[in-house]
Amino acid sequence: MRISTNMMFESGSTRLSEMQSSLAKVQDQISTGRRILTPADDPVAAAQALVVSQSKSANEQFAINRQNAAASLSLEESVLQSVTSLLQDVKTLVVQAGNPALDGKQRQFIATELAGIRDEMLSLANSRDGAGNYLFSGFQTNVQPFAQTATGAQYNGDQGQRMAQVGSARKMPVSDTGAAIFESAKTGNGTFVTGANPANTGTGVASTGSIANAAALTGNNYSVTFTTVPGSAPTYAVVNTTTGATLSAATPYVSGETITFDGIQFDIKGSPANGDQFTVRPSGNQSVFTSMTELVNLLNAPVNSPADQARLSMGLAAANNNAGNALDNVLTVRASVGIRLKEMETLDSQGEDVGLQYAQQLEELQGLDYTKAITELSKQKIMLEAAQQSFVKTSNLSLFNFL
The missing domain is CATH 1.20.1330.10 (f41 fragment of flagellin, N-terminal domain)
Structure with a gap:
């Protein structure tokens, strides 16, 4: 097999390039970690x-x-x-x-x-x-x-x-x-709201009220209407205005006494006038x-x-x-x-x-294992330096040197 000078240079150059690439890769690994x-x-x-x-x-x-x-x-x-x-x-x-x-x-x-x-x-x-x-x-x-x-x-x-x-x-x-x-x-109290008719002329004031029996609540509207006759004690009637049913009629009124019906209880204080009316309706949401x-x-x-x-x-x-x-x-x-x-x-x-x-x-x-990488870097450097020196010596060989 004939080894030409061109082949020898190409082979050496390729090998050196490979080794330089390997060295550069190790250097990149170390720099990036x-x-x-x-x-x-x-x-x-x-x-x-x-x-x-x-x-x-x-x-x-x-x-x-x-x-x-x-x-x-x-x-x-x-x-x-x-x-x-x-x-x-x-x-x-x-x-x-x-x-x-x-x-x-x-x-x-x-x-x-x-x-x-x-x-x-x-x-x-x-x-x-x-x-x-x-x-x-x-x-x-x-x-x-x-x-x-x-x-x-x-x-x-x-x-x-x-x-x-x-x-x-x-x-x-x-x-x-x-x-x-x-x-x-x-x-109101979160369940119902008590209110007074704007046309009331007496001094009756209804309290906020509370729940007497949650199971009996209906969510209906109610009215409490007073009747005051001279010479007689005032009375009131409770009507479910949603259904039209009268729950109580001519009940004697005592200021501050609890009024209870359908799971609702509240009181009215003061002296309601004849025909004065108070309402009870379910609570709703209202803007502040x-x-x-x-x-x-x-x-x-x-x-x-x-x-x-x-x-x-x-x-x-x-x-x-x-x-x-x-x-x-x-x-x-x-x-x-x-x-x-x-x-x-x-x-x-x-x-x-x-x-x-x-x-x-x-x-x-x-x-990256830095110890291993640095060892590999040193090894690649030594190999590259040795290859470079060998290539220099090999490339200088010629038959003309022996003539």
Whole structure:
């Protein structure tokens, strides 16, 4: 076999290139800290590393989602804390307005202060986040949730609750609607509401009442009508206005004595006039802005007679009840927000642990044994240097040297 000079140079050059490539690969492994630079280095481990890397990226995205969700919930909690303080102020002012020593002018001062609180609460209900989105308008984040009206405020948002994927198997609400916060407070005692006919002329005042027997409740409407005949004790009749049935007729009236029927109990104090009527109806949801507007109107109304004083007393009792129910509703939402924030902290801790596990798995699959790599680097260098020196000597050999 004839070995030409060209073949010898090509063979030597190819071998040196291979060795330089091997040396460069080891250098790249050391610089990156990774054993697998291409899938060809270890196809099985490369495939497993790809799966783990995707899971790790998803876990990191969940962490970002949780961060954004926590910021949104924290902002909502801050707004609701302010709403809570305002509702507590409302209850204080309602109690203050019930002081019999106050005159009409002083009650109007309180009404003015309450109107300011109502406007401030409306502003809080229309709060925005840092991106300019409304907090409490449901899915319609670009729509102002509340618009003031003569009777309170109108809700223009929807019932949507925005969700965020905060874990592989957990979607969490990151918002609450204005309807749920400001329009879901129950009236009365939460089961039924007592009221007085605006045409009453006596001094009777009905209490809020309570449940005597939950199993006997019907959810119907009732009326309690008084009959007062000179020379006779006043009596009252209870009628189920939903069915038209008379539950009791000509029952003697004693101020402060409990009136009980169909699982309902309450009392009426004072001296109702002939024909005065009180009503009982099931509790419903009422906007806090409607309740406050009614309260402002009540305090601005003149009190010129004992009947007016009775209406004021009963109206203030209802307003205090409504404010308390609205406060309880806001506190319930705040508790829900707090629970979600607490869960977010737990998910963050779990996410960090999972992230460490993914990082450890990737290190096991792709990580480089530096001792072994450095030894291999030294070996490759020595081999390359030896090959280069041999090639130099071999390339200088020629038959002409022996002539």
